[in-house]
Amino acid sequence: EAQVTQNPRYLITVTGKKLTVTCSQNMNHEYMSWYRQDPGLGLRQIYYSMNVEVTDKGDVPEGYKVSRKEKRNFPLILESPSPNQTSLYFCASSLRRRTEAFFGQGTRLTVV
Amino acid sequence: SQELEQSPQSLIVQEGKNLTINCTSSKTLYGLYWYKQKYGEGLIFLMMLQKGGEEKSHEKITAKLDEKKQQSSLHITASQPSHAGIYLCGADSGSARQLTFGSGTQLTVLP
Numbered sequence: 001e002a003q004v005t006q007n008p009r010y011l012i013t014v015t016g017k018k019l020t021v022t023c024s025q026n027m028n029h030e031y032m033s034w035y036r037q038d039p040g041l042g043l044r045q046i047y048y049s050m051n052v053e054v055t056d057k058g059d060v061p062e063g064y065k066v067s068r069k070e071k072r073n074f075p076l077i078l079e080s081p082s083p084n085q086t087s088l089y090f091c092a093s094s095l096r097r098r099t100e101a102f103f104g105q106g107t108r109l110t111v112v
Numbered sequence: 113s114q115e116l117e118q119s120p121q122s123l124i125v126q127e128g129k130n131l132t133i134n135c136t137s138s139k140t141l142y143g144l145y146w147y148k149q150k151y152g153e154g155l156i157f158l159m160m161l162q163k164g165g166e167e168k169s170h171e172k173i174t175a176k177l178d179e180k181k182q183q184s185s186l187h188i189t190a191s192q193p194s195h196a197g198i199y200l201c202g203a204d205s206g207s208a209r210q211l212t213f214g215s216g217t218q219l220t221v222l223p
Contacts, residue, residue, distance in 0.1 A: 041215065042200070042213050043213040045209065048209050059212075092155075092211075098142065100145065101145070101211060103147075105153060105154045106152065108152070
């Protein structure tokens with residue numbers, strides 16, 4: 001089944017403890033992105049990647065890192081999480097530019 | 113940067129009624145995407161519009177992109193409780209990035 005898989009689905013952590021949210025797609029898509037969704041602010045892009053080893057900042061990259069060492073994986077790294085990073089996170093992938101994006105089920109992160 | 117404004121922010125309708133959600137862009141759109149989201153869950157792709165004046169339909173949902181490619185509407189005919197959720201429009205502004213999204217419209221359909 002074609003899908004984008006995020007893990008974990010739910011995560012509660014403490015301020016400053018490094019964490020990684022994984023994202024994997026099985027559709028051989030070139031493009032991948034991370035978004036965060038907050039009430040009243042909608043979906044905002046954090047980082048995106050156009051292909052292996054090619055990544056760039058979105059609208060809200062501060063406090064996040066990403067890597068794209070393989071085409072299928074695009075992990076989101078929070079080196080030192082803070083409470084303002086409490087949010088619902090989505091990974092998305094698309095075959096190429098101007099094609100539909102497929103979204104993962106989301107990761108609900110709480111930083112206390 | 114691309115800005116998308118959706119209206120209304122929320123909508124409550126009686127089952128069987130028709131409704132329209134609008135999405136307006138600050139820039140010309142290279143593509144406009146409509147998604148539906150159940151609360152707290154992932155986004156489900158509905159339709160993609162790319163040409164000015166384009167109109168697409170799927171079951172009881174119709175989406176249109178205006179000729180100037182700066183505004184889109186999503187119309188639901190004879191709404192059902194299964195249509196309830198958050199509707200999001202996403203825009204391709206022509207840059208290398210993936211989509212920019214509007215803030216969403218929360219739709220409630222009362223049985």
